[in-house]
Amino acid sequence: MRTKFIIYSLGIALNIINATWAQSPSPSVDASPVTVFSNVRIFDGKSGKLSAPSNVLVRGNVIEKISITPIPTDRRADTVLIDGGGRTLMPGLIDNHWHTMMARPSVAQLLNGDVGHLYLVAGAEANDTLMRGFTTIRDLGGPSFGLKQAIDEGTIIGPRIFPSGAMITVTSGHGDFRQPWELPRVVGAPLSRGEQLGAAMIADSPDEVRVRVREQLMQGASQIKLTAGGGVASPHSPLDVTAFTLEELQAAVEAASNWGTYVTVHAYTPESIQRSIAAGVKCIEHGHLMDEATAKLMADKGIWLSMQALPDELAEAFPPGSFEREKAAEVFAGTDTTYKLAKKYNIKTAWGTDVLFSAALARQQGALLTKLVQWYTPAEVLIKATSTNAQLLALSGKRNPYPGKLGVVEEGALADLLLVEGDPLANIKLLEDPGKNFVVIMKDGKIHKNTLSK
Numbered sequence: 001m002r003t004k005f006i007i008y009s010l011g012i013a014l015n016i017i018n019a020t021w022a023q024s025p026s027p028s029v030d031a032s033p034v035t036v037f038s039n040v041r042i043f044d045g046k047s048g049k050l051s052a053p054s055n056v057l058v059r060g061n062v063i064e065k066i067s068i069t070p071i072p073t074d075r076r077a078d079t080v081l082i083d084g085g086g087r088t089l090m091p092g093l094i095d096n097h098w099h100t101m102m103a104r105p106s107v108a109q110l111l112n113g114d115v116g117h118l119y120l121v122a123g124a125e126a127n128d129t130l131m132r133g134f135t136t137i138r139d140l141g142g143p144s145f146g147l148k149q150a151i152d153e154g155t156i157i158g159p160r161i162f163p164s165g166a167m168i169t170v171t172s173g174h175g176d177f178r179q180p181w182e183l184p185r186v187v188g189a190p191l192s193r194g195e196q197l198g199a200a201m202i203a204d205s206p207d208e209v210r211v212r213v214r215e216q217l218m219q220g221a222s223q224i225k226l227t228a229g230g231g232v233a234s235p236h237s238p239l240d241v242t243a244f245t246l247e248e249l250q251a252a253v254e255a256a257s258n259w260g261t262y263v264t265v266h267a268y269t270p271e272s273i274q275r276s277i278a279a280g281v282k283c284i285e286h287g288h289l290m291d292e293a294t295a296k297l298m299a300d301k302g303i304w305l306s307m308q309a310l311p312d313e314l315a316e317a318f319p320p321g322s323f324e325r326e327k328a329a330e331v332f333a334g335t336d337t338t339y340k341l342a343k344k345y346n347i348k349t350a351w352g353t354d355v356l357f358s359a360a361l362a363r364q365q366g367a368l369l370t371k372l373v374q375w376y377t378p379a380e381v382l383i384k385a386t387s388t389n390a391q392l393l394a395l396s397g398k399r400n401p402y403p404g405k406l407g408v409v410e411e412g413a414l415a416d417l418l419l420v421e422g423d424p425l426a427n428i429k430l431l432e433d434p435g436k437n438f439v440v441i442m443k444d445g446k447i448h449k450n451t452l453s454k
């Protein structure tokens with residue numbers, strides 16, 4: 001009975017599709033929306049200097065032409081002409097360590113609040129993330145699949161999302177937010193709240209790791225995130241612990257690489273980083289407690305470091321004297337050492353904020369980027385947040401949800417663009433006030449903000 005109904009329904013669906021095709025004219029390239037930026041100085045995401053005054057034509061979602069001479073257009077009524085007035089055109093910013101579902105709510109809201117509320121808050125935050133000039137984020141843990149779908153289909157406004165799905169942790173590891181009364185865990189028993197949400201999944205054997213990894217891939221994960229060592233925000237994980245065994249990490253790497261993508265791990269200590277690399281992990285998140293030998297290993301093996309200068313406000317979220325606050329102090333003290341090691345050994349270094357549970361910090365996303373001028377020139381910082389970050393995103397291979405070039409302004413690249421009031425290479429602080437200084441924000445060829453008259 002059920003089968004018959006499905007076949008009948010399929011028949012109707014096919015008839016509707018056929019009728020739609022018969023009515024609508026075949027799509028032609030020329031029907032794509034066109035935007036022309038004239039008189040802009042281009043920061044292309046790769047070179048540390050601005051171009052001569054140039055013109056840029058965007059057709060559909062692609063940068064079609066860049067020229068120092070005027071680009072003739074057919075002047076269709078719907079062609080958008082933007083006179084840049086000598087302002088800077090640059091690639092949209094990329095945050096390679098973001099949590100779309102966990103940036104704005106409090107820990108209590110995440111663990112106890114209504115799920116519908118969490119999604120609506122995340123939707124509002126996604127809108128604001130794009131309005132801060134971040135056109136792409138790599139989500140490093142949380143149930144971001146539905147949010148990504150709503151953004152990609154145009155239901156709501158937000159950045160491109162490279163989702164990891166749930167971060168995978170061991171019992172008591174970073175990501176295990178259970179209370180002691182929830183122990184013991186029985187395989188097959190109802191999941192904890194964090195697992196039900198898809199924020200984190202607990203796995204304590206190679207077989208369990210494989211299941212959890214494949215579940216994230218099934219939902220559309222573009223990369224897999226494991227927590228290989230202790231973390232600051234987690235109540236049961238000391239910083240010094242090494243979480244997964246080599247065999248468990250290898251199981252994750254094998255499952256991910258069978259799927260054409262990679263594993264990245266949360267890890268601070270030399271032990272957790274080195275074991276992860278031995279298992280085939282391609283990227284280390286944080287690394288704040290690494291030593292010289294580990295830095296050299298990362299450089300020799302071409303392992304990515306996805307790093308940030310964690311803001312003091314993050315530590316202040318925890319009460320003075322608390323376990324979490326003490327761990328924060330230890331990790332934060334390692335920031336300077338790790339950035340210096342990364343530079344000394346020329347480690348491939350990406351950047352991401354890792355804002356968690358703080359609406360106020362989320363609003364400072366751009367300011368968290370400009371903090372890097374303690375270690376890098378403004379040009380290096382801007383290159384890091386655009387083309388370098390895009391190189392890390394490209395590790396997702398065939399699981400990349402947005403095939404095409406990101407993080408650069410060049411012909412053929414995806415049209416994620418910011419028009420900046422001023423020169424961010426000369427004054428990187430412009431990024432700290434995106435509401436004022438980003439006068440045009442374009443993602444995937446669509447203009448989401450334009451304060452200039454046409």
Ligand SMILES: [Zn+2]
Pocket residue numbers: 097099140141354
């Ligand atoms: Zn994180």
